[in-house]
Amino acid sequence: MDRLRDAEAELVRVFEKAHTKHEANELARPVMEQLSRDPSFLAAILERYLASPGSLDKRNYPVVGIPIAFLGLLIAVFSVYSAICAVLTTFGAAVAGHRTKSPYVHLLIGCVAFLIVGSIPFVGGLATFALTMIAVGTLVSTRLAGVVVRRTPKPEVT
Numbered sequence: 001m002d003r004l005r006d007a008e009a010e011l012v013r014v015f016e017k018a019h020t021k022h023e024a025n026e027l028a029r030p031v032m033e034q035l036s037r038d039p040s041f042l043a044a045i046l047e048r049y050l051a052s053p054g055s056l057d058k059r060n061y062p063v064v065g066i067p068i069a070f071l072g073l074l075i076a077v078f079s080v081y082s083a084i085c086a087v088l089t090t091f092g093a094a095v096a097g098h099r100t101k102s103p104y105v106h107l108l109i110g111c112v113a114f115l116i117v118g119s120i121p122f123v124g125g126l127a128t129f130a131l132t133m134i135a136v137g138t139l140v141s142t143r144l145a146g147v148v149v150r151r152t153p154k155p156e157v158t
Contacts, residue, residue, distance in 0.1 A: 004044055007035055079144065083135035088114055 018024035088110030
């Protein structure tokens with residue numbers, strides 16, 4: 001936190017010296033460039049902001065909360081699409097695994113099968129729903145593709 005206070009004090013000195021906002025911007029540029037080189041600085045700023053009381057409550061516009069929520073949503077969507085690719089690859093391997101070992105061909109076969117089944121009016125919606133649920137189940141069963149670590153160690157089999 002000392003580094004945050006030092007940076008804040010340096011910026012206050014720069015802004016007090018400047019006569020116009022443009023001059024303050026030019027004088028603050030080297031300080032900001034130096035701070036941006038340290039990746040832990042942004043994390044420290046976010047930590048300090050989120051630790052302050054009322055930072056994300058109803059009375060305060062959540063300046064940080066909305067981009068973080070959007071980022072979480074974006075990661076979730078990409079994760080589900082990646083899991084869908086994994087499910088389609090597994091399906092393609094089950095259908096043509098004895099003919100080829102290429103995962104790209106397996107993915108192609110799975111995508112073509114899904115394209116054909118997905119174009120049937122009522123069945124397509126059910127197939128899309130089933131594929132999405134299997135993909136979400138795959139994410140859950142693999143602990144979000146290995147991102148979430150097991151809390152308790154596996155019991156040893158004797």
